[in-house]
Amino acid sequence: MKTYNIYITGVGGQGVVRTSMVLGLACVRKGVNVVMSEIHGMAQRGGSVPAEMKIGDAYSPIIERGGTDLLISFEPAESLRATDKLSKDTVAVVNVQPIVPVTVALGQSKYMEPVTYINELKSRIRKVVVLNAEDIAREAGNVLALNMVMLGASSAVPGFPIEREYLVAAMKENLPAKAIDANLRAFDMGFEQATKDLA
Amino acid sequence: MSDILTAPSGSKLYLLGNEAVVRGALENRISVAATYPGTPSSEIGDVFMDVAKDAGMYFEFSSNEKVALEVAASAAASGLRSFVWMKHVGLNVAADSFMSLAYTKLRAGMIVLSADDPSMWSSQNEQDNRWYARLGNAPLLEPSSPQEMKDLMQYAFEVSEKSGLAVLMRTTTRVSHMRGVVTMGEVHVGKQKGEFIQDPGRFVPLPAAAYVAHKRILGVLAELARDVESSPWNRVYGQGGKLGVLTSGPTFNYAMDVVQEYDLPVDVLKLTFTYPFPENTVLEFINGHDAILVAEEVDPIMEKEVLAIIGKYGLNKKVYGKLDGTMPMPYEFSTDILKAGIGKALGTTLPEKEPVATDLQLPVRPPVWCPGCGHRMMYSATKAAIEHLGIKNAIYPTDIGCYSLSAAAPFKMADYLLSMGSSIGTASGLSVATDQKVVGFIGDSTFFHSGMPPLVNAVHAARKLVIVVLDNRITAMTGGQPNPGIPVNGMGDAAPEVSIEAITKAIGVGFVKTVDPANLAAAQAVMEEALAFDGVAVVIAKHPCVMIKPKGETQKKKLVFAVNREACDKCMVCVTRFACPAMFVDEDGTVAIDEALCSGCAVCVQVCPQKAISVRRQP
Missing domain, CATH: 3.40.50.970 (Thiamin diphosphate (ThDP)-binding fold, Pyr/PP domains)
Structure with a gap:
């Protein structure tokens, strides 16, 4: 069976690992195999945080060159950091809100307009769903629900292998009870926005 | 539970x-x-x-x-x-x-x-x-x-x-x-x-x-x-083929994913019990195949075992691995690396999906100290003290922990590192080998781990050096575990605190002072005293980790700071000398503070020469 490969990326503190946890747990609830690789330790201190995930009959979670089906990027510049794992068939869901690293203020690197990174990605792969996940999360009632906006939007991508019921069940298991309503709203608003974009 | x-x-x-x-x-x-x-x-x-x-x-x-x-x-x-x-x-x-x-x-x-x-x-x-x-x-x-x-x-x-x-x-x-x-x-x-x-x-x-x-x-x-x-943990996967791939640990996963994806006539021997090396199991595997590819991370240990078996039994078999350059010697493997190696051993190139590429320069995003981190404060104070005293060419041995991030700009104060506790041993050695001023940095947990013997040595050898113990009250870089300096243990029970100050004094260190580096001027003054001391000086910079609190300790209510745009003269001292990730430069060149990232430590207020940073008023 062909696996469905998801590359999730962002910056430490944005909820990349939590998102992949919810998604993985949803796979368990659906009864499909899932493997994931996380990086802990030094890489977490404000650095890039990538997680690689394969859903289906895979032994290793490490995605091959060009092997990503879905890229979920919590940050526009980060969406281009692992282009060797993307192909022209990859679909991406990208949050437009930039996180400018301290190296920019120190004059060691440049951060361009976020749209520059997104347009570059658009010119390379099949489809890019762009959303302002922070604004949507705030509208849903909790700015920290940004990651569930991203997950909801991702679940609207054609071919995404896990249905809403399993994702919702995993959210209820994994997220704090008092924040669940805002997170569910955030998830659905992300889904709706992406569905419109993909239509 | x-x-x-x-x-x-x-x-x-x-x-x-x-x-x-x-x-x-x-x-x-x-x-x-x-x-x-x-x-x-x-x-x-x-x-x-x-x-x-x-x-x-x-x-x-x-x-x-x-x-x-x-x-x-x-x-x-x-x-x-x-x-x-x-x-x-x-x-x-x-x-x-x-x-x-x-x-x-x-x-x-x-x-x-x-x-x-x-x-x-x-x-x-x-x-x-x-x-x-x-x-x-x-x-x-x-x-x-x-x-x-x-x-x-x-x-x-x-x-x-x-x-x-x-x-x-x-x-x-x-x-x-x-x-x-x-x-x-x-x-x-x-x-x-x-x-x-x-x-x-x-x-x-x-x-x-x-x-x-x-x-x-x-x-x-x-x-x-x-x-x-006869271990059930060593077994062959596959239906027969001329090539056998010998794997252990994660390389088994990579090999299996390649063999499955391309439906290759390849057998994979998964060795889980690898020492003592299962000679007969591997001999049988070698005999059953024309060629063997050995896939292991990092050193060619199994590969040399295979070659030894081939030599011992006088076999004529081709072995692909690290020693003939088929597989890379350093670094972890991946499915791609196994794909290339298996392809070479089969005399073919396995097709891959063409990856995309970009010419855009991406911003560098190295790991950094968190906003509010006490390490940034103490390194700032130390740098100010060194500059104020006009000391040139000081050496900063560093150690294992978040403070090794001092290697990055703007501090660049990590000069020598070998292992846990090496900051103090190398500080001693550098003070013998050079006439340069030596200031070593070590964390609280690392001090307990292996900082005490070299400190005893420095005192007994009558060295002249400064050791800064960055006591953030937790083992931080690994995610926040208790250490002997805090009043809780691995069972989550209350435990006696071991005092770094008492230890250093008991060892006979002539200068021991504890300071909270959140007061930059006070920390700088203590560092200047320590740098002038004729002997081993220990400064304990005590400031709790901003991210990780021991269980039961609650986060204080957070103030948020902002830059007064009229007062800021864009001198960039805060950015180029302090480099807090919560600070960024606005479109017009004024410095601003990201409200979500600011920890409320108030140290940037002390850094700003124009006094342009203050508590943000509630609207």
Whole structure:
């Protein structure tokens, strides 16, 4: 069976690992195999945080060159950091809100307009769903629900292998009870926005 | 209570390898567990801290890996099953006792887990700890997945108890930090107390006893070498083919994914029990194939075993691996690397999906100290003191912990690093070898781990140097574990605090001062005094980690600071000298503070020459 490969990326503190946890747990609830690789330790201190995930009959979670089906990027510049794992068939869901690293203020690197990174990605792969996940999360009632906006939007991508019921069940298991309503709203608003974009 | 303890037999959890192995211990009558935290092994301790009390077992964060190994060894010598784990370089610290461990025949199973870090995601070297199995006479097991990390615990205890030897389990970052579906078994509670029955011939390897023991060990290993041939953990996957791929640990996963994706006529031999090396199993595998590809991370250990077997039996077989350049020597492998290696051995190029590329320059995003981190404050104060005193060419030995990030701009104050505690030993040596001013930096947990002996040495050798102990009240870089300096232990119980200040004074350090670096001027003044002191000076910079609080401690209400746009003259001192990630430069060149990132530490207020930063008024 062909696996469905998801590359999730962002910056430490944005909820990349939590998102992949919810998604993985949803796979368990659906009864499909899932493997994931996380990086802990030094890489977490404000650095890039990538997680690689394969859903289906895979032994290793490490995605091959060009092997990503879905890229979920919590940050526009980060969406281009692992282009060797993307192909022209990859679909991406990208949050437009930039996180400018301290190296920019120190004059060691440049951060361009976020749209520059997104347009570059658009010119390379099949489809890019762009959303302002922070604004949507705030509208849903909790700015920290940004990651569930991203997950909801991702679940609207054609071919995404896990249905809403399993994702919702995993959210209820994994997220704090008092924040669940805002997170569910955030998830659905992300889904709706992406569905419109993909239509 | 944690699922890892309570999940019923047969249920499935989605676990990290490092979490699954804890369940494996709980299912197999674990009594005593100990560690010193180190990535990629740290989560094992985090889970034990969570479950130990409810599981009715003992767990401790020991002051270093050697102590942890000794705690576990003496439990096993007293008839209790024990488990100790560490990152690969941690086993160097424990090596002195690990090397003698085999010379004492254990009375219950003991497992030593070494989490290796190929590609050095969070380590200072890439050593391959499979050598330690050979060096220390320990049976070696190499799991490939979270399920195996759990299931292997039972087998490892059986092997250990049959042989009286501690078993070495080698994982890598990609196995310890792999998350997957794990099916639970039944939890079995271990004994709480054993009994130590004196037997000097067995437990005291004085020369005469060690002389006898070494021969005994060789006999035990010879017996294990027979057992390993029938181990259910070593088996061939595939339906036959001319190429055989020999794998262990994560390389099995990569090989299987390649063979499945391309439906290749290739057999994969998965070796899990790899020392003593299963000579006959591998001989049979070699004989059944025209060529062998050996896939292992990092050193060509199995490959040389294969070549030795081929030489011993006079076989004529082609071996592909690291030694002929088919596989890379350093760094971790991947499915792509296995794809290239298997392709070469088959004389073909396996097709891949064409990756995309970009010419855009991406911003550099290195790990940095968090907003509000006390390390940034103390390095700022030290830099200011050095500049104020006009000291040129000072040397800054550094150590293992978040403070090694001082290597980055704008501080660039990390000059020499070898291992845990090396800041103080190298500071001594640098003060001998040069006339430069030496200021070493070490953390609280690292000080307890291995900072005391070199400090004794510096005092006794009458060196002139400054040591800054960055006491952030936690073991931070590994995710926040307690250490002897804070009033809580691995069981979550209240524990006596060990005072760094009292230790340094007792050692005879002539200058000892404690300062909170959040007061930059005070910290600078103390550093200037220390730099002028004629002898060993220790400055303890005490400021709690901003991210991680010990359990039970609550976060203070947070103030948020802002830059007054009229008062800011764009001098950039705050950005270029302090470099807090919460500060950024606006479109018009004015500095601004990201409200979400600001921790409210108020230190930037002291840094700004124009006094342009203040508490943001509520609207």
